[in-house]
Amino acid sequence: MPTIVVxxxxxxxxxxxxxxxxxxxxxxxxxxxxxAVRIGKRFELTVxxxxxxxxxxxARRIADEILSNAVIEDVVGIEVVE
Amino acid sequence: MPTIVVxxxxxxxxxxxxxxxxxxxxxxxxxxxxxAVRIGKRFELTVxxxxxxxxxxxARRIADEILSNAVIEDVVGIEVVE
Numbered sequence: 001m002p003t004i005v006v007x008x009x010x011x012x013x014x015x016x017x018x019x020x021x022x023x024x025x026x027x028x029x030x031x032x033x034x035x036a037v038r039i040g041k042r043f044e045l046t047v048x049x050x051x052x053x054x055x056x057x058x059a060r061r062i063a064d065e066i067l068s069n070a071v072i073e074d075v076v077g078i079e080v081v082e
Numbered sequence: 083m084p085t086i087v088v089x090x091x092x093x094x095x096x097x098x099x100x101x102x103x104x105x106x107x108x109x110x111x112x113x114x115x116x117x118a119v120r121i122g123k124r125f126e127l128t129v130x131x132x133x134x135x136x137x138x139x140x141a142r143r144i145a146d147e148i149l150s151n152a153v154i155e156d157v158v159g160i161e162v163v164e
Binding site for chain 2: 001004007008009019022025026029031033034035036037038039040041042043044045046047048054055058059062066067
């Protein structure tokens with residue numbers, strides 16, 4: 001069954017305390033390869049049947065209106081897999 | 083600067099109450115295109131310099147050991163962007 005993947009990340013200009021915590025943990029564990037960590041969400045929407053233009057438009061709409069909070073988050077990707 | 087994206091999802095055989103809640107909300111709002119919603123995490127690791135094989139191996143290791151909980155989650159993707 002096809003799946004639409006929606007990626008949502010905290011806006012670049014906002015602090016991301018969860019990411020900062022992981023970044024600090026990596027430092028303490030001696031992992032120095034990564035200068036920053038940001039943590040967002042990945043939604044997998046299962047579609048029964050074909051992914052028509054209409055279904056994709058609906059996915060875009062709910063990504064903006066329901067799955068993300070436009071004040072603090074950006075939808076960074078919508079793609080169809082499988 | 084290159085970024086390594088790590089995608090982590092709850093294991094398929096586990097309930098995902100967050101996803102179930104969103105799925106129920108979509109039903110109530112009259113959006114019937116999606117039969118299931120699952121919600122995972124997307125990590126963006128910023129790399130200063132080049133993404134060498136070594137850096138990628140470190141990313142794979144921390145994805146398994148630190149960014150995900152192998153009991154309830156799977157690392158479903160690791161890719162370099164930019």
